[in-house]
Amino acid sequence: MTNTVTLSHPTGVLNGSIKLPASKSEANRALIIAALSGQESELHNLSEANDTQLLQRLLKSNDETIDAEDAGTVMRFLTAYYAVTGQQKTLTGTERMCQRPIKVLVEALRELGASIDYLREEGYPPLKINGFQGNGNNKLSVRSDISSQYISALLMIAPMLPEGMVLELEGKISSRPYIEMTLSLMKHFGVEATFEENTITVPHQQYKAASFTVESDWSAASYWYSMVALAREADITLLGLRENSYQGDKAIVDIMDRLGVYTAFTEEGVRLTKKHQEKSLLYDFSNCPDLAQTIVALCTGLGVTLEMTGVESLRIKETDRIQALQIEVLGMNTSLEEITPGVFRMKPGLLNKHELCFRTYQDHRMAMAFAPLALLAPVQIQEPSVVRKSYPRFWEDLEKVGFSVITNE
Numbered sequence: 290m291t292n293t294v295t296l297s298h299p300t301g302v303l304n305g306s307i308k309l310p311a312s313k314s315e316a317n318r319a320l321i322i323a324a325l326s327g328q329e330s331e332l333h334n335l336s337e338a339n340d341t342q343l344l345q346r347l348l349k350s351n352d353e354t355i356d357a358e359d360a361g362t363v364m365r366f367l368t369a370y371y372a373v374t375g376q377q378k379t380l381t382g383t384e385r386m387c388q389r390p391i392k393v394l395v396e397a398l399r400e401l402g403a404s405i406d407y408l409r410e411e412g413y414p415p416l417k418i419n420g421f422q423g424n425g426n427n428k429l430s431v432r433s434d435i436s437s438q439y440i441s442a443l444l445m446i447a448p449m450l451p452e453g454m455v456l457e458l459e460g461k462i463s464s465r466p467y468i469e470m471t472l473s474l475m476k477h478f479g480v481e482a483t484f485e486e487n488t489i490t491v492p493h494q495q496y497k498a499a500s501f502t503v504e505s506d507w508s509a510a511s512y513w514y515s516m517v518a519l520a521r522e523a524d525i526t527l528l529g530l531r532e533n534s535y536q537g538d539k540a541i542v543d544i545m546d547r548l549g550v551y552t553a554f555t556e557e558g559v560r561l562t563k564k565h566q567e568k569s570l571l572y573d574f575s576n577c578p579d580l581a582q583t584i585v586a587l588c589t590g591l592g593v594t595l596e597m598t599g600v601e602s603l604r605i606k607e608t609d610r611i612q613a614l615q616i617e618v619l620g621m622n623t624s625l626e627e628i629t630p631g632v633f634r635m636k637p638g639l640l641n642k643h644e645l646c647f648r649t650y651q652d653h654r655m656a657m658a659f660a661p662l663a664l665l666a667p668v669q670i671q672e673p674s675v676v677r678k679s680y681p682r683f684w685e686d687l688e689k690v691g692f693s694v695i696t697n698e
């Protein structure tokens with residue numbers, strides 16, 4: 290039988306203070322860099338997200354076969370890490386992970402001197418990493434329109450190479466803030482790089498031990514913004530977020546300013562209250578793809594017309610997120626259509642106030658994006674444990690602000 294959670298909110302009034310999970314993106318970079326530094330770094334507030342707990346365990350594992358499960362950063366970052374450290378490993382993951390492309394990264398690592406074989410389908414995990422024989426080649430040209438995780442994986446190993454690395458990014462740079470986050474974290478651990486036009490240069494250097502405190506996760510914050518936008522009244526504080534953040538998903542502040550949420554930065558994080566809401570939104574998600582599901586679900590709930598671009602990468606994430614969204618908004622009398630290549634338009638229909646039911650497609654963000662709609666009507670979410678990837682305490686946190694959360698197993 291399918292596991293579900295049924296959500297409702299008796300008053301529609303939200304008050305409270307929430308300790309968000311830490312950013313898995315920051316944490317997973319800090320873990321890889323600390324491992325490469327070969328020194329003891331003090332990492333604080335490491336995320337309880339499964340993606341981070343998993344990477345911590347795998348970095349200590351002596352097993353030959355390594356299972357990256359459904360964690361994209363773990364798969365991509367460890368491929369580069371095992372290659373440059375000359376470890377012989379078989380790297381695999383969930384069935385879905387074995388459908389997520391990795392060719393751009395594998396080809397770049399081979400050019401640098403890594404020996405990597407595909408064990409099943411060319412261009413996809415599982416991989417066999419056999420060793421590394423540096424060949425002095427340090428100039429690479431890499432496509433940057435598929436996933437920034439390939440670039441981040443290469444950058445983090447770049448200072449370990451005797452000649453460093455000169456990386457030329459080919460084509461549109463998608464998810465650019467994640468590349469900048471990688472460079473910022475490298476700098477925090479003592480490595481300098483330059484990013485000019487489409488070329489990143491990282492000279493050979495040694496990472497230095499440092500102490501680092503991971504910020505709360507702005508992607509996780511987006512679900513709370515959505516709840517505030519949908520609530521009758523709201524005053525919510527999200528702890529541990531900073532105005533000066535490494536995370537591109539801080540873009541949620543500006544998006545939600547238009548969708549009815551006012552953000553005040555305080556000593557402890559952000560305080561969210563309600564404000565005027567616009568009736569339509571046009572947005573390019575290239576820099577913050579993980580926010581797209583939050584905004585699609587919210588706009589259907591608010592009756593806001595949405596036009597979105599920059600969502601190409603959504604097709605190769607935990608699920609085909611475009612397809613999953615198209616199916617799920619249909620249940621809300623809404624269609625999400627590609628009107629011209631790369632441009633999606635959604636004009637919400639009338640909301641049926643009986644119970645809404647959403648499938649999650651083994652994707653944490655499908656569950657968390659649609660949950661806030663319980664402020665409008667009872668909502669049933671299938672396979673709610675998917676949230677463990679980034680926000681294991683999500684359902685408990687909803688209870689703290691007055692949601693009724695009934696689990697049916």
Ligand SMILES: O=C(O)C1=C[C@@H](OP(=O)(O)O)[C@@H](O)[C@H](O)C1
Nearest residue numbers: 314362436437438464467579602
């Ligand atoms: O580097 C990272 O931490 C991430 C990069 C993004 O992926 P893409 O670069 O594949 O868009 C993002 O969607 C993912 O959740 C985390």
Ligand SMILES: C=C(OP(=O)(O)O)C(=O)O
Nearest residue numbers: 359360361362579606607
């Ligand atoms: C796309 C995501 O993660 P990853 O690519 O690291 O699996 C995500 O968390 O939304």
